[in-house]
Amino acid sequence: MADEVPVQEGSALVGDALRAAAEAVAAGDAWGAVEALWASPVLDGMVRRVRQRWPWLPDDDVDRAVGEAFDAFHAAVLAGETIRHPVHWLAQTVRNRAAQIMRDRAREVPQDPGRLGAIAHGGEPELVLAAEERRARAVAHARRLLPRLGQANVQAVMEVVIDAVDRQVPSLSVVDIAQALGQSQQSVKVWYWRGFDRLARLAAEEGLAAEDFRLEHADDEDQEEE
């Protein structure tokens, strides 16, 4: 995993910290990686990002999500998984773990006799089911729109992406998509942007997303080159 460290800009401290963390994990030293990463603001950013997205999530659950993500990271490296972008992988796993913790906590309720009263009155389990149903419906809507995205290559890229997000894959590199589809990375990048642009536009037209909904492009100038 030490081959690609995505954050090159900014303080040299960040790059050094990520490299040191990558080396520690590759050597099996999980805590060494944490200490190395701690020298950078990455851990802070991960916690802040989760709190921004789910401000109602208790602090100890956010902390737990971070802890479990590190353990999963270490496990994935030991299992020989290729992690091209460790920070991205960790951040996505923290987010997925936080979402999972929320679902787990809600699911614990029916086992608790103290909550039977609330359940009888149409309380939490129904809400949880509703949330999961909403999620499933959102995925179904996204899949339904795929044939309307135009070019077959755009559809193929978007199908891979929607499938991956549905399966809660932590990170999906352009390299992975390009290899899976037998296409060049630059083409995949362009189809990816086009796919999301069209998906967002169709979603707004159908009332699936707000009219002014848009996804921020991190690197718009690359799109122009195509």
Add this chain to the structure above:
Amino acid sequence: MPVMDYESREEFEALLREAYELVPEVADQAGDLVRLGQAEPLGIEEARRVLTAVAEALRDSDRAMADPRTRSALSGDLSALIDRVAAARDRLTSGEAPSVRGSTDRMQLASRENVPVGPVFPRPTFHGRQVAMNQGFVRVRDIGLWDQNERLEIHLAQFRQQEGRSPRSEELLDIMLSRLQLPGVADDQRDDQFKILDLARSIAANGVRRPPIIDLDGTLLDGNRRVAACLLILDSSEFGAEEKRRAEWVFVWQLTEHADDADRDAVVVSMNFESDNKEPWPEYIKARKVADAWQEMLEVLPRIPTQREQAQMKRELSRRFALGPDTATVSRYLKMVAWAQEFEDHHISRRDRDPYEVQHRASRYFQYFDELAKGERPGGVAYALKEDDRFRDLVFDLLFDGKFRNWRQIRDLKYVYNDEDAYDELKKAREADDIDDGQEHLDNAVSIARLRRGETRSLGANTRIEQFVSWLEDLPVSAFRDTIRPENLRKLHRALALVSKQVEAVLGGSGD
């Protein structure tokens, strides 16, 4: 065209964002995280908590502990380890960051919360003199306390006499927080002579409302108590993560490069010697004013405002009541007042109490309603209170009787509610005639719930494994060939191989 409710639309937008961020080369999430972490680094208490959670997760993992370096690091005193690691970054960052203070350095102001750095307009007047100022945010930890503050004159002289030197910044803070005891201070002032704790609690709830004033190099000309209170919030375990976040950055006014000594003197004299003769209103009263104004705004609208319209209305209210650049305080007040009204209705209508007595209690415990209003999702305090009238009545009765020792106990109610024994203790707390007995039962309720919650977490693994094994055994064999994707088969195989080693290590070679 599908008809989408608000939540479903949010879910779809969230799905698209998640999908978009899945690809690191496009989303630059790593860069965003670094920038976010740099802009809002974790406070020391937050950092300790997160590092502890990571250390505990790894310590519970046989896989991680199989590595001798990790085992060696995590086998000892975790608290000492965390302190060492947290301190290591302090050293790193202090070594890396350029000095922000000093006679020739200019402290840079930052834009935050949609408030740009810029001149204070109209130009403020101090002691009859107009003084040009800029406004913006600075990190509280970058501001040094002012060692020329007349408020501290005696203390500083005492310190110099005892130590033969001037106090360092952290020692100045200790003096202001009454942590550094000096002879001659009256007994009743030894705990918190400068009343920093009360101010800290106010700032924790509302943010810093009057901007401290700093010189060009960051020297604090006005606002020693406010800055000390922010530092206390950052360092004290009494305050939660959200409150620490609120105290990390402070909105300040800064002298310009054109300021002269006469300007500095005018500021110091005006802010430190001239009283504004204000006795602040109780927050309960202020919040009710805001809530009344909110109702008036709603009443003239032809329909229920959208989320965006509500946000705009709150910004207007925030401006009208001088509550700062964001709408957090307005939102908080509205929720608190709604809960206070529920509290009052309960005691006046159902308990037949005197309305004024009830309002006095609501005012006294008004900050507690902030905690009651939090957690509107399943598992939160507000959710439980809304779901169950009996539970809400019980909490309101305990609050009226003063049986909560502090607002943090309100936070633990979400655990108490889900635990039968803890709930019983809560009922006993209400039944107790004596306040001390009631508080003791309430302490018991919180302790039981916390203990049980820890047990539930560790039991969760068994439940999940049982469910997974049962599901796996029921799966038709053909599913492995026809349904399950190869990559998932590989993952399952890896996981089972990994688990197999652990099982053998625990149960012996047979695994039985």
